Amino acid sequence: MKALTPFGAALAILALSELTGCRGDSDGLDLPKTAKVLHLASVADVPSLDPAVGYDTSSWGFEQMIFDTLVRYSDAGVDLVPDLATQWEIAPDAKSLTFHLRRDASFTNGRAVVSGDFKYAIERVLTPSVRSKGTEYFRSIVGAEDFVAGRAKEVTGIENPDAWTIIFRLTEPDPIFVQKLAMPFAAAVPREAVDQWGNDDFSRHVIGSGPFTLKEWRSGERIVLVRNPHYFDPSWPRLDAIVQLIGVDLDLEWLKFETGELDVSAIPPAEFLRVMKTPKLKALAEHIVTLSTDYLGMNCQMKPFDDVRVRRAFNLAIRKDKASAILNGRAVPAVGILPPGLPGYDPNIDGYPYDPTKAKALLEAAGVGRDFAPTLWMRADQTEMTLGESIQQDLAEVGVHAVLKPLAWSSLLEAIRQPNTADLFSLGWEADFPDPQNFLEVLFAKKQFGANNDTFYSNPQVEKLLAEAAPVSDLSRRYQLYDQAQKLIMQDAPWVVLYHPVSYVIRQPWVHDYILNPMRPTRLERVWISAREGEQQTR
Amino acid sequence: MNGKTNLMELCGAIMIGLLAVIAIAAPLFAPYDPTRAVAASFGDPQGPSHAFLLGSDELGRDVLSRIIWGARISLIIGIAAMLVTLTIGVTIGLMSGFFGGTIDFCLMRVTDMMLAFPTLLLAMAFVTVLRPSLSTILLVIGLVSWTSIARVVRAETLSLSQRDFVRAAQALGAPSSRLIARHILPNALPIIVVMAALGTSGTLLLDAGLSFLGLGVPPPTPSWGRMIEEARIYFRTAPWLALFPGLAILYAVLGFNLLGYGYLRRRGRNTSVTMR
Numbered sequence: 001m002k003a004l005t006p007f008g009a010a011l012a013i014l015a016l017s018e019l020t021g022c023r024g025d026s027d028g029l030d031l032p033k034t035a036k037v038l039h040l041a042s043v044a045d046v047p048s049l050d051p052a053v054g055y056d057t058s059s060w061g062f063e064q065m066i067f068d069t070l071v072r073y074s075d076a077g078v079d080l081v082p083d084l085a086t087q088w089e090i091a092p093d094a095k096s097l098t099f100h101l102r103r104d105a106s107f108t109n110g111r112a113v114v115s116g117d118f119k120y121a122i123e124r125v126l127t128p129s130v131r132s133k134g135t136e137y138f139r140s141i142v143g144a145e146d147f148v149a150g151r152a153k154e155v156t157g158i159e160n161p162d163a164w165t166i167i168f169r170l171t172e173p174d175p176i177f178v179q180k181l182a183m184p185f186a187a188a189v190p191r192e193a194v195d196q197w198g199n200d201d202f203s204r205h206v207i208g209s210g211p212f213t214l215k216e217w218r219s220g221e222r223i224v225l226v227r228n229p230h231y232f233d234p235s236w237p238r239l240d241a242i243v244q245l246i247g248v249d250l251d252l253e254w255l256k257f258e259t260g261e262l263d264v265s266a267i268p269p270a271e272f273l274r275v276m277k278t279p280k281l282k283a284l285a286e287h288i289v290t291l292s293t294d295y296l297g298m299n300c301q302m303k304p305f306d307d308v309r310v311r312r313a314f315n316l317a318i319r320k321d322k323a324s325a326i327l328n329g330r331a332v333p334a335v336g337i338l339p340p341g342l343p344g345y346d347p348n349i350d351g352y353p354y355d356p357t358k359a360k361a362l363l364e365a366a367g368v369g370r371d372f373a374p375t376l377w378m379r380a381d382q383t384e385m386t387l388g389e390s391i392q393q394d395l396a397e398v399g400v401h402a403v404l405k406p407l408a409w410s411s412l413l414e415a416i417r418q419p420n421t422a423d424l425f426s427l428g429w430e431a432d433f434p435d436p437q438n439f440l441e442v443l444f445a446k447k448q449f450g451a452n453n454d455t456f457y458s459n460p461q462v463e464k465l466l467a468e469a470a471p472v473s474d475l476s477r478r479y480q481l482y483d484q485a486q487k488l489i490m491q492d493a494p495w496v497v498l499y500h501p502v503s504y505v506i507r508q509p510w511v512h513d514y515i516l517n518p519m520r521p522t523r524l525e526r527v528w529i530s531a532r533e534g535e536q537q538t539r
Numbered sequence: 540m541n542g543k544t545n546l547m548e549l550c551g552a553i554m555i556g557l558l559a560v561i562a563i564a565a566p567l568f569a570p571y572d573p574t575r576a577v578a579a580s581f582g583d584p585q586g587p588s589h590a591f592l593l594g595s596d597e598l599g600r601d602v603l604s605r606i607i608w609g610a611r612i613s614l615i616i617g618i619a620a621m622l623v624t625l626t627i628g629v630t631i632g633l634m635s636g637f638f639g640g641t642i643d644f645c646l647m648r649v650t651d652m653m654l655a656f657p658t659l660l661l662a663m664a665f666v667t668v669l670r671p672s673l674s675t676i677l678l679v680i681g682l683v684s685w686t687s688i689a690r691v692v693r694a695e696t697l698s699l700s701q702r703d704f705v706r707a708a709q710a711l712g713a714p715s716s717r718l719i720a721r722h723i724l725p726n727a728l729p730i731i732v733v734m735a736a737l738g739t740s741g742t743l744l745l746d747a748g749l750s751f752l753g754l755g756v757p758p759p760t761p762s763w764g765r766m767i768e769e770a771r772i773y774f775r776t777a778p779w780l781a782l783f784p785g786l787a788i789l790y791a792v793l794g795f796n797l798l799g800y801g802y803l804r805r806r807g808r809n810t811s812v813t814m815r
Contacts, residue, residue: 273583273776325581326597380753382772389758390598393576396759404758 029215029224035240036529038511039263041248041256045220050203051184052125055133060184061521065225065242067187067208070099070118070166071178075515075523078291078341078434080182084113084209084232094173094473097181101164105232107190108213114163117188123147123155125185130199134185140177142169173471175478179433211237211525220247237525238513257506263529264507264514269383273328275506287504288516289332291339292430293439296376296391296496297416301456302423304368311493313362314424315352317398318391324499326390327383331499337439337486339500341518344436344479349486351497359398373401377415377425380406388426416454427454428501431519436482441466444489457494508532548801551736554794562611569604574759577601584777593783596766597773602780605761606787612762613743613791616677620742621735623681624688629731631685632692633719637700647693653686659748666754673756676749680742688734695727729806736799740792747788763788 031037048054051063064072070085085099105113122141125132126148138144142157157169170177180186193207206214209232212225225242248256250268257265267275267285275281298305298314305311320333335351338344363372378388388404395402402424407415416422429452431438442448445466446458462485469481489495505522507514513526561568570592571577576599578591587594593602635646653661665679699705705722713721749755750764758765763784770780 270772270774273773277776322576322581325583328582382769385753385758386597386769386772390581392759393574393598396574406753 031241037241037243038239038524038527039243039261041245041253041262043249045246046223048203049206049214051187051189052130052132053203054184057521063184064521065212065524066206066210066214067184068105068210069187070181072182073517073520075526076517078519080178084188090178094175094471095170097168097178099166102232103164105209106230107207107209108228108230109190109207111190113188113209115160115166117190118166119158119160120191121189122158122186124189126155137180137185140170140172140174142171175473176433176435176437212242222246238528239524242524263511264505267504267506276328284509285504285506286514286516287502288518289341290430290501290503291342291434291519292428292501293334293337293339294428294498294501296498297425297427297455298494299423299456300494302420304366305423307366308492309362309366310368313359315493315496316355316359318394318496319354320498322390323387326386330502330504332502334497334499336490337495337497338436342431343434344482346483356398363398370399373403374424375405376402377405377407377412377422379409379412417450419456434519436479437470440482440485455494459488459492462488545801545805547797548805551794551798551801554790555798558610558614558791558794561607562614565608565611569607571601571604573600573604573608573761584773584780586779594779596780602783605766606783609761609763609766612756612760613746616746617739617743620677620680621739623678624685624738625735627681628685628688629692631689633696636693636696637719637723650686650689658683658745662745662749663752663754666749671754671757676746676756680745684738684742688738691730691734692727695730696723699723699726733799733803736795736802740795743791
């Protein structure tokens with residue numbers, strides 16, 4: 001969804017899964033005493049509950065509980081499963097998609113969800129005054145550009161032949177368009193509610209058709225969702241309410257978890273090793289390898305990184321197993337660019353082994369002297385600093401004396417997007433869609449210069465392969481083309497791939513079916529709470 | 540006013556002397572390279588053992604070697620920053636006290652302004668603007684900690700310049716520069732020495748504080764403050780990582796304080812030296 005710093009990805013996912021909670025239900029919610037409430041906590045307030053606006057893990061975590069999309073990802077995986085669409089067909093040319101809706105879904109205001117609600121939602125995302133960050137994803141629909149420019153009153157490429165059928169027509173073949181419809185941006189939104197409250201206030205008065213509904217949102221204090229009794233599947237959700245405290249930092253969250261006030265918590269770095277060494281706590285920790293890759297980027301336009309030998313030398317000099325060990329298993333050493341678990345991942349890709357002798361020889365051949373001291377641009381964060389020092393150690397072994405430059409996250413992003421600014425930097429990337437395109441094209445295509453292609457890498461052969469692969473629907477052919485592109489990029493070595501972050505949370509023994517997803521926030525409708533045995537504490 | 544060295548001063552002198560020897564001969568004392576991974580304890584710091592007397596840290600570095608090399612950095616910063624402090628503080632104090640009037644007023648208002656800012660905050664602001672490096676750090680520490688020395692030296696100068704021997708020299712036509720250099724400065728020296736000794740422990744702490752906040756000497760140079768900062772993550776699983784550098788800071792600060800107060804006691808002056 002956006003560049004994430006090494007380990008930042010894991011933290012961000014923790015932040016979203018940080019949907020933790022506290023006990024003590026008598027806080028003016030008039031819930032019955034027997035109500036099953038999941039208590040969570042987070043530092044920051046939720047940016048938005050409006051599906052057209054929210055574009056971060058915390059917003060999405062709530063939005064996917066309040067709203068329904070046509071299709072969604074399975075609880076633990078990245079395969080698409082029906083949500084409000086019971087079935088769908090994608091035309092062989094990948095230029096049109098037809099969805100058939102279930103007929104028993106309704107909004108919490110009592111009105112049935114119809115195909116027009118999806119059309120309205122996407123038109124809202126495309127309306128410039130809504131300032132949605134999702135606009136780019138739907139521009140490929142026929143008529144979308146006209147709608148955005150104000151030349152058309154509707155998006156002609158979204159057709160509703162009847163209340164239960166919706167057809168999308170695209171300007172060019174896009175086999176992964178269906179994935180875009182799994183984002184909260186494309187969730188069904190009732191027009192009457194938006195009209196009543198206005199675009200800006202809708203976030204505070206959301207009405208959706210999802211398993212939960214918003215009961216209370218006190219800024220900076222707490223956000224409360226309660227079960228939607230009219231949810232189309234009466235078996236879900238199993239919880240009666242979710243209470244998320246806001247303004248609780250990681251250490252306080254941990255303390256509250258230890259006293260049993262919260263049901264799920266992220267694990268602070270300072271506690272991680274202890275949790276892993278305490279069998280009782282370890283058994284309660286859940287983890288998943290995220291669909292993300294953390295890497296060292298090298299600016300291919302800056303000397304001496306414009307020389308492929310230097311970039312390869314860096315790849316050979318850095319010990320990935322060490323970086324993962326420093327994170328105590330919160331990372332899987334990376335071999336290639338694509339994370340394991342991503343469809344199209346090639347387990348047989350050749351990475352770079354640890355070979356300092358060869359690295360030294362390459363540096364020498366490239367004429368890089370002993371005085372070479374690149375600046376490692378990185379996020380100012382303790383874990384990052386430790387990793388930075390580890391990389392500094394590895395590079396010192398081959399005679400390169402890197403200088404660490406810790407920066408605030410926003411300054412770092414700004415710097416690396418400027419040409420000829422950051423020669424060496426540490427970043428991460430987390431998938432939006434489970435498709436190699438989401439890594440290889442977004443991060444290595446020339447058109448992404450100044451945006452996501454922060455290494456300013458370009459190779460005409462790679463460009464050709466990317467263009468060839470994008471419209472291919474046949475998955476084995478598609479993945480084969482992307483695999484070729486990945487291999488070329490690995491040879492050109494604009495990145496030192498480091499590791500794939502592993503996301504960890506810890507739950508109380510009475511919390512069940514809290515399932516982590518490698519790409520999205522945890523869905524909470526499956527979660528259930530059993531009776532707490534006596535006053536059993538996890539301490 | 541007896542000239543006998545007392546126990547306090549002796550202890551301080553021995554402690555600092557020992558520290559200086561360790562710092563100068565760090566390569567001889569340190570069993571390992573302080574920046575290289577010598578233990579295979581990545582991510583899982585190991586406690587004190589035969590091979591690593593004070594344990595190893597999360598990057599496999601030997602804690603003892605880092606403390607020994609850290610002594611060098613700490614002493615360099617402590618002493619060099621004190622020299623910067625003395626240069627600024629003594630100059631301003633002497634000028635202010637000797638010339639008085641408008642000069643005194645202006646210089647003291649500047650001093651008041653500097654005092655109005657919390658030292659650490661001011662140092663952080665400076666370091667953030669300048670690029671952190673050894674020379675920046677000691678310059679910044681010097682720049683923010685001269686105020687108390689300036690005030691004490693000013694007070695001393697004020698009182699000295701009223702004394703008969705200064706007046707006499709003045710009556711004989713001695714120029715201001717000679718009065719300051721030959722008559723006032725030598726007599727203010729004892730108090731300056733005390734301030735310097737006590738101030739050095741202050742600069743050591745400030746350096747540790749800056750390093751702890753990630754604004755000290757940049758890595759991989761070992762520094763005690765940074766060692767404690769890095770150990771924070773492992774506070775519950777590997778407390779020795781923070782304990783030993785903490786003790787090292789304690790030792791150095793105590794040494795300089797004993798030296799300063801011991802000297803003060805020996806001189807037995809009418810000193811109401813107040814440190815910040």
